[in-house]
Amino acid sequence: MTETEHVIVRDLRKTYGTFDAVAGVSFEIHRGETFALLGPNGAGKSTTIEILEGYRDRTSGSVSVLGTDPQTAGRDWRARLGMVLQSSGESGNVTVREQVAHFARIYPDPRDVDETIAAVGLSEKAGTRIKALSGGQRRRVDVALGVIGRPELLFLDEPTTGFDPEARREFWELIRSLKREGTTILLTTHYLDEAAQLSDRAGVIAGGRLIDIGRIDEIGGQEARTPVVRWRDSEGAHEERTAQPAALVARLYSTLGDSLDQLEVVRPSLEDIYLGLVAEFERRPAAEKELA
Numbered sequence: 001m002t003e004t005e006h007v008i009v010r011d012l013r014k015t016y017g018t019f020d021a022v023a024g025v026s027f028e029i030h031r032g033e034t035f036a037l038l039g040p041n042g043a044g045k046s047t048t049i050e051i052l053e054g055y056r057d058r059t060s061g062s063v064s065v066l067g068t069d070p071q072t073a074g075r076d077w078r079a080r081l082g083m084v085l086q087s088s089g090e091s092g093n094v095t096v097r098e099q100v101a102h103f104a105r106i107y108p109d110p111r112d113v114d115e116t117i118a119a120v121g122l123s124e125k126a127g128t129r130i131k132a133l134s135g136g137q138r139r140r141v142d143v144a145l146g147v148i149g150r151p152e153l154l155f156l157d158e159p160t161t162g163f164d165p166e167a168r169r170e171f172w173e174l175i176r177s178l179k180r181e182g183t184t185i186l187l188t189t190h191y192l193d194e195a196a197q198l199s200d201r202a203g204v205i206a207g208g209r210l211i212d213i214g215r216i217d218e219i220g221g222q223e224a225r226t227p228v229v230r231w232r233d234s235e236g237a238h239e240e241r242t243a244q245p246a247a248l249v250a251r252l253y254s255t256l257g258d259s260l261d262q263l264e265v266v267r268p269s270l271e272d273i274y275l276g277l278v279a280e281f282e283r284r285p286a287a288e289k290e291l292a
């Protein structure tokens with residue numbers, strides 16, 4: 001298929017009774033890009049993703065996923081998707097290899113079973129029953145099942161919850177190789193470093209509304225990204241925000257010389273920027289939030 005937009009969401013709303021879980025969200029995900037949907041607990045990320053996956057009906061708005069409305073899509077459409085849901089609760093008596101092989105048979109052009117198990121770091125556990133795995137190892141099985149069908153579009157809903165730091169980095173490598181193959185990825189994660197490492201663009205959702213969207217190295221705007229220069233001298237500790245940190249450092253060194261101490265230039269991380277965006281949204285009066 002040749003759609004240039006793999007996901008198109010227009011004014012999406014999902015209401016439970018009188019509660020707006022998703023209150024008018026619009027975004028696109030281009031073919032081949034990794035898009036992160038970020039936001040605090042209860043913001044509406046999983047609801048949005050489940051609507052895109054066809055597991056939940058929307059209240060209003062329009063949605064196109066791989067050129068099809070998920071609400072009316074069939075098996076062929078589903079076979080083009082990969083999903084790592086928030087809690088699949090993979091358990092049971094079968095071994096890792098049996099489960100991955102079972103899923104592989106569902107798809108027309110699956111990946112090699114053992115290569116996929118290796119890619120998620122479970123080769124040594126391939127013959128182990130899933131119920132005997134640790135929580136983080138079960139999560140790796142979820143990831144293997146999500147990618148075994150060679151999806152065009154992969155949904156990753158908090159994929160690395162429970163992973164140790166090494167496993168998280170291995171997972172990043174797996175995602176990078178999927179990206180190189182051209183897979184489109186929608187990622188939600190509370191690990192902002194993970195989003196920064198993997199994503200091309202991000203949307204920040206709070207209170208069911210999209211409060212910012214943009215390239216991962218631009219989101220939040222210039223002002224929020226201004227570096228901070230910190231240093232100490234004979235008078236104590238200092239801090240200055242400046243868009244030209246190199247010029248400030250050169251000036252400090254020429255005036256302070258060797259009494260310039262503990263110099264550091266700190267660029268706000270994605271986490272700093274994200275926390276600033278969400279805090280700013282939370283401070284807005286209710287009427288203004290509705291306009292977001």
Ligand SMILES: Nc1ncnc2c1ncn2[C@@H]1O[C@H](COP(=O)(O)OP(=O)(O)OP(=O)(O)O)[C@@H](O)[C@H]1O
Nearest residue numbers: 016019021039040041042043044045046047048086
């Ligand atoms: N079936 C339901 N009935 C009523 N309210 C619901 C239902 N499902 C979700 N909600 C509410 O909708 C809001 C959004 O939930 P959602 O699971 O989409 O959040 P999220 O952004 O994925 O959060 P988290 O980061 O905790 O996973 C929450 O306030 C939640 O309580």
